[in-house]
Amino acid sequence: MKQIRNFSIIAHIDHGKSTLADRMIQYAHLVDDRQFRDQILDSMDIERERGITIKSQTVNIPYTSKKGEEYELNLIDTPGHVDFSYEVSRALASCEGVLLLVDASQGVEAQTLANLYAAMEHNLIIIPVINKIDLPSADIERVKEEIDQELGIDPETSILCSAKDGIGIEEIFEAIIERIPPPVGSGDKPLAALIFDAHYDPFRGTIVSCRVFDGTIRSGTMIRLMYNNAAYKVEETGIFRLKLEQRKEISAGSVGYIIAGIKTISDTRIGDTITFDDNPVDKPLAGFKEVKPVVFSSIYPIASDDYQSLLDALEKYKLNDASLVYQKDSSAALGQGFRCGFLGLLHLEIVQERLEREFDQSIILTSPSVQYRFYLTDGTDLIVDNPQYYPDPTEIDKAEEPFIRASILVPERYVGVVMKLCMERRGVNSRLNYPSPGRIEITFDMPLAEVVFDFYDKLKSVTQGYGSFDYEIIDYRESNLIKLDILVNGEKVDALSMILHRDRARERAIRVCDKLRDEIPRQMFKIAIQGAIGGKIISRSTVSAFRKDVTAKCYGGDITRKRKLLEKQKKGKKRMRMVGNVEIPQSAFMAALKTDDE
């Protein structure tokens, strides 16, 4: 039997993870050079464009060692964003070792460290790889020193590599088979397999990616998913070779897929344990956690008659993204829509983009919100993630908002700007750590609401890309929360309402009013835009009316031209929402939700 190694590649963003994966796949000739495209594991357009991995992908790479022994190496690719850290942890739990990629000129970065800690938590063997040694700015000695001092790893174990030029690839393969231990476990024991991913195939249903720790799965096996105790009959098992490659069975130690008539991937839980239905293991594999959304926003179709089409799109989308949750919602301004929960703002943006691109939906999203907690004077309390359900202010005894502990790693020179940014975002309890000379870890307690919007982008901008950021939700803290309403010609646009800290209200209200003024096209009447807390107006702006909108001449020849223009304008109107007598374009809703001026 072939020997197995299971590993993952972890790296700071842009340190070359996808390129290295590409090179290893090419080395094994899994795909014709002609058919090869960069970032082969990142199959979504958004992933390629943004240069990030959103869905994990797995590939089984055959390798014949220098000694002539045959191996099957399972590379489990991991998502690269803080929104998806749980998925990363399940992918790592499926490995015995990792390649820790460090850029030869950038050196050790914050995510390198965060990833290393994650790998260490899972007791994985770590193989440091110094990538991009072809770069003129490569400074291998300095990077080795950082690996030694900041990561505490023997720098002499590092492999030098240029994934771009294909240098060092064979050494990496040899290191994987020599240093990473083979998986332990027995194919004869009761089944214990970890679900680390699942995706939906329109023809085959849910395809579950799993790591088998004990036991053997083959078609016909009755399996049970331990979290919801549902039993399924396995139809097919196999491994990932960029495409699905059917195998008679997958057994202890291997990584592969299962197709078992599971209708939607929502029936599976990442981190859940698969066992035999008739001979289950006593307890599930450790580490299962139900992923909970932290950011909430409602999605509405731009044209209200597209509601059904949006519902269909969400159902289809959900087949492939179990972490999106949604339920029906309605708004006076926007009609029928859906309240959705997301893992973070990036997740929200991805859902939005994919609904628009892949499902051809024109949608409006409402202001993202976190979950606030209100204690009422009658002694009850409630959780509110939708400004529509903001309680009557006279009945609020106490309000609380979720706080996170932010951990930011930056080169020392950026401490000032980062401290300033965090304080602007109501950060408290700052602490500084010096993990190594020149580098500082800044921790802050901050309201989640201040972080979910554009904090990460802002941080990257003030630190010129050097800042890295991770957070965990710690607790709820008392806060002076109000609801800000936006009125257009006196009519409340409920989709633009938001709950926020009183101190932030005025500044935010002014910004939203100005953004709307810039985005709402002039109409036949003057449009007043106001921000209000309760009945009190705190900001206003005006869109002046058209004085004239007429073509002087319109003879025989101009009729078609003019009609085509009207048809185009009418189409544009379909991308607008009427609020009272005002047409608000989708772009205005979008702009109003952005907190920043850029």
Add this chain to the structure above:
Amino acid sequence: MNIEPKTAGLYIHVPFCKTKCPYCDFYSITDLSLIPSWLDALCKEIDLYQDIFSEFGSLFIGGGTPSLLDGNTLDHLIKTIRAHWSFDSNIESTIELNPDDVTGEKLRLYRTLGINRLSLGIQSFNDSELIFLKRRHTSEGARKALRLIRKAGFKNFSLDLIYGLPGQTEAGWLTTLKYALSYEPTHLSCYQLTVEKNTPFGLLKAEGTLTPLNEKTEEMLFLTTSQFLEAQGFIHYEISNFARSDNYICRHNMKYWRHIPYLGLGPGAHSFSNGQRWWNYRSLEQYCVSFTEGANPVEDLEILTPEQVRLEMIYLGLRTKEGVSLSRVEDTILASTAFADMKKGGLIKVDKGRIVPTRKGFLMADRLPLILSD
């Protein structure tokens, strides 16, 4: 407004000018030696439509500069037309003239050929404005042409005027208007200057050397024009058109706005019939070549969907005092706040089952249909 018979209109495009005006985006060329080949091709085009149209209620010879055509050319053209189609006994026959080309002899010829309406491209009575517009005539030339027209006994003539020029004041524009009225025209076309993209003015605007008037002044001038001319007894029957009485409303142009069929002949001309619109090549060369190749000069044709017909009826109707029938507009729109706002804002009135634009509504004529055709 009088309802004239729905007989089709005939438009002849004469694509020749001595000089090009920098604001004009109609198709025309300055090589007058091509007039014979144009006439040749035009006569062939007339043949194409002999059986498709039978009778016309209006003839409009426009351009370009039709007054550049010599007597023989025009005579041949009109005789060929008359040999192919019959004319309504009450036909309105218009020709466009450049003041510079007007002579007693020409006017006599027009009369002999049955032309009973003249449209004179005055544009302005202010010489510096005429220079800005690069017209080849002067205000004195315009006055001379008008004297000749009156002397020849033409009672039914229209003047084309352009206003809203950069720097123009209300007083300056009213002076031109008063001058125009002193010659007792039966019809005025007052066009607010529109800077079209692919014209010399368009280029000047793009490079920033020509700054159109601000919207507020444009609005004011439009309203002044309408108020002033209505006070003088004119009917403001279309956004840019005024008639001394119902009888002098340009019947040919009304056909465009009322969905009545019209046949346009010549390069760049557009036609409409049987729910179809088609148009000729906007190039004399291509236009002529298409005949020698035995094909036709139609560049493209579109068949209107019922939805498009409805949209056109609404938007064309709203360009005129006739407005649009309530029955063309969906009930949900009539019940909407947007519709109520349009009435409240004084942009439209509902009168005898029709939605009629007000003077202020004319200023929004491109916007109203967006609401009414939802």
